[in-house]
Amino acid sequence: MKYVLVAINLPVKNLFRQFIYGLPDSMGQAGEGWRVVVPFGPQKVEGFIVRDFDREEALALLQKENPGFSIDKMKEVTAVLGTRPWFSEEMMGTAKWLAGYYMCSLAEAMRLFIPGKTSIRRKPVYQEGRLIAYEIEERLKARTVVAYTITEMGKAALAEGSRRAKAQMQALEVLLHATEPLDRKEAEAQHISGAVLQTLAEKGWALRTEKRLLRNSYDRQAERKETLQLTEEQAQAVAAIKASLDYFPAGKPAEEETDEPGAAVFGGDAGKQKTETTCEKTRPQEFLLQGITGSGKTEVYLRAADHALRQGKQVLVLVPEIALTAQIVQRFQAWFGQEVAVAHSKLSQNERGDVWYKMRTGEANVLIGVRSAVFAPFKNLGLVMVDEEQETSYKQEERPAYHAREVARYRCKNSGAVLVLGSATPSLESYFRAVSGRIGHLQLKRRPGSSFLPAVDVVDMREELAQKNYSVISRKLRRELIATVHADQQAIVLLNRRGYSTFVMCRDCGETLTCPHCAVSLVFHADEQAMRCHYCGNTYPIPETCPHCGSRRIKFFGSGTQKAEQEIGQMPGIQVLRMDQDSTATKMAHEEIIRRFSRKEANVLLGTQMVAKGHDIPDVTLVGILAADSTLNMPDFRASERGFSLLTQAAGRAGRGDKPGRVVLQTYDPENEIITLAARQDYETFAGHELAMRKELLYPPYGEILKVTVVDKEEKKAWELADEMARFLRSRYEAEHWERTEIMGPFPSGVAKVRDLYRINIVVKSQAMEQVKACLLASRYRTVKNVFFDVDPIMAI
Incomplete structure (x- = not known):
């Protein structure tokens, strides 16, 4: 028997150890990179073999942690999954790097390589209506069909030939030249009946075998290859x-x-x-x-x-x-x-x-x-x-x-x-x-052929309000939309907010309806006629009275994609498609919406950021950007970068064919430098200004960031643990003299409560991040269940 070190595949954050198991001789082919089933506590779970070693090495390691441990008490691997290692040497190396860099356990890193993150499921076994046990079965199941290959006897029969068995000889001829086993569907395409295949198998001229069928949702007739002249x-x-x-x-x-x-x-x-x-x-x-x-x-x-x-x-x-x-x-x-x-x-x-x-x-x-x-x-x-x-x-x-x-x-x-x-x-x-x-x-730096960057008009929405236009659509964009569809062209409209109204407020007391489980406003969704939280997903009925003061003067404020869809759809000659998380919940929905738009079944595509990039549709000559400054006011160091990128990418959807493009960019802050630079698509100037700011403030790429988040159902406990961690980090910084490091916080997260859990952050900016990580990974905080590390966070709030 040999022994293996196994990372346990459980969805927990504090299981950093791996465990030694015996590997029975009957499973001796298994080794590093294999998936196995092992006993772990009262249950059987999936594990990944990290390495293997002999009896003496295993005993030495075990007794180092548990003096006097007898190897005869060693638990053994229950089953081996698959017929080959799942992890190659390169994949294993990547998992080990990922675990170290992102401060997670090796098992957490390795499970990312498994579709669905686990290969097994527990199947209950009942006897006389009572649960007696659980069986382990593989979740990743291959689809197979019966297929046929020619045997040596079949080759000999084909060589001899037979006038009376003409259909069988034709089938043997096809099987002889087949590069892989032939299933019944493939045989029928070659005019071979199932009865003939059965007869060949009974005679020993063909061998019945199983053939794997590979599912493919994108298996369709490909378009003709385009070979455009390169610039x-x-x-x-x-x-x-x-x-x-x-x-x-x-x-x-x-x-x-x-x-x-x-x-x-x-x-x-x-x-x-x-x-x-x-x-x-x-x-x-x-x-x-x-x-x-x-x-x-x-x-x-x-x-x-x-x-x-x-x-x-x-x-x-x-x-x-x-x-x-x-x-x-x-x-x-x-x-x-x-x-x-x-x-x-x-x-x-x-x-x-x-x-x-x-x-x-x-x-x-x-x-x-x-x-x-x-x-x-x-x-x-x-x-x-x-x-x-x-x-x-x-x-x-x-x-x-x-x-x-x-x-x-x-x-x-x-x-x-x-x-x-x-x-x-x-x-x-x-x-x-x-x-x-x-x-x-x-x-x-240039578009191919006669295509040029679109002309951009910036619309000041403050003037629209002054002219008593309370719509999310400016008068300019309304005219351009109607003119575009009248010319048999298409438009894309970006509004990076889902739902119908973005918040609901009482006009008497000013109370905003918020999710009882999360510290965010509820959003009205017209298609469901319900209020929904975009963080926990819970829905609630539309209130008839204010839950705070009882007033019936409840008003819906703000506009999401559903409301914009309604307004645009009422314009003459316009057929609109909406693409956001709500309209693309089903499989292949994204592709179907883009296909319909490309076929001109609709002339306006409205949506969140998913319509703003990647799409290349020649007849799109107009792009409308609603609430262009909404992403610029987030209290985060990447807000300007995200806003500039989204605006530039959205504007770039227009004029990609041989027709000139136009962009209408609506904003309440037309003097904002980010909006001005995005309208010109002047990335270099933007990057120069932003990099100078980041260098001064030690933000990436001049320093690395680690966000530590403490969560707890009790707000007081979350603050106490976060305070303790912040004091610990500052004491280690002073003792070890980390190179240019700032420890900020603790402070409430940007959304201070999600799913009834309060969230408190500590943010570390450092040019010595490896030392900061090593300090935390060597501390007790590594395995505390309600402490989460986010290396290189997208948002530092």
Whole structure:
């Protein structure tokens, strides 16, 4: 018997240890990277084998923690899942790095690589109506069908031939030349009946076997491949990426790994850390592809992917939202057909399992997906492209709060793959790394052909109010919408607020209706005729009287996408489609809405930020941006960056064909510098101003940020623990003299209560973040259940 160290796959945050189990000889093929079922307390759970060792090493480790422990009392692995390791060496290395960098347990990091985060389910077993036990069954189930292959006897029979069994001879001929087992559906397409296949099997001329069927929600006829003439800028970008693909051998680390200080194999999470190289030493392994909206970044992606595939490498394309997958999938399928697989959260667990199988076996070589696709297994990853790399949706909000762009960066370095980050408005961190020469910088400054950036009109909504226009739609935008549809063209309207009315207030006492479980206003949703909390999801009836003073003078304020849809839909000649979280709850809903809009079944597409980027529809000549300044007033250091990006991306949807585009940008603050720069799409000026501010205040990219959040049902307890942690961090800072570090807080979170839990934050800004992390991971706070670490948070409030 050998012994294995197992990370327990349970959705808990404080289980940092791994545990040793015996591995019976009957399961001796299992080792590092395998999934297993193990006894853990009173239950059986899934675990991941981290390493294996012999009896003497296992006993030494066990007795170190528990002197006198007898190895004969060792619990054993109950079952092995699958027929091969789930985790490759590269995947295991990525999980260990992720656990160290994002301050989570190794099991939490490893479960991200499993579709649905667990491979098993407990199935209750009843006898005479009483529960007697639970059986473990695999959740990831392959769909199979009966298939047939020719046997040696069949080959001999075919060689002899038979005039009386003509149909059987024809079937044997087809089976002889088949590259894989033939199922009944495939056989019928070759005019072979099921009865003939059955007869061949009975004679021993064909062998019945099982064949795996791979589910594919995107299996449809691909459009014709477009090979547009590249501009000089596009050609230069493609050439640079190709040169790096030729230089870096996929499947091999780009650099030597260095052990992270203090990493332990038993009882902790071993981590590997990479050192970053600059472009001057070799060809860059990472690029920022910065191109204005409509400059043809997808054309660069396609040709880079084509080059990688010709080298026998696999390609990963990350997109920030499901809404952006449809068009990019169509373009890639037109080029690469069945080589393309798609992964996102709307797929079932088994559908995602089939996608993972395709990439692991090489049945597909291009994977397009949202952030979770970064954890797919690859046979030979050679190129990763992150589209709209600045998007905050690449950051997972719940623990472990990883950023898909950073995971992609590590996987590329660990496997020798090339990374391309694409954006019209790159994150300031990526832009800084590019202009400082740490990564390659490729720029597309012009739109191809006769297409130009759209003209932008800024509308002062204060003047609209002065003219007694209380609508969310300005008079200017109303005229432009009507003129656009009259000219048989299309428009996109952005309003980054869901619902009908954004809050409800009593006009007598000023009381705002808030969620009883969260410290936020309830939003009125007209289609449900209910009030909904956008944090916990609970719904409540529309009140007839104020719950505070009993007044019936309740008024709905603000406008969301539902109200805007109603107003726009009443304009002459307009058919409007709405795309937001409420209208896209079902599977493939995003793709259906974009397909209908592209086919001109509607002439106005209205929605939240999911309509603002990625879509390339030639007949869209008008973009309306409502409440343009709503994202600029958040009390967060990234507010200006997010606002500038959203406005620039939305404006860039107009005029992408051969017709000139127009943008109507509505704001209550037309003098705001961010709005002025976004209207001009002047990213460089914006970045220069913002970077200067961040340098002074020690924000990224000049310092790293760690947000510590304490949650508790009792507000007093949350504050007490947060105060204690803040004092601890300040005492360690003074004792260890961390380089340029600021510890802020504690203070209430931006939303101070969610789902009846009070949230108190501490924010650390530092140029010595590894020391800060090491300090916390060595403290008791690492395993406190209601303390959460967010490394590189999107919002520091």
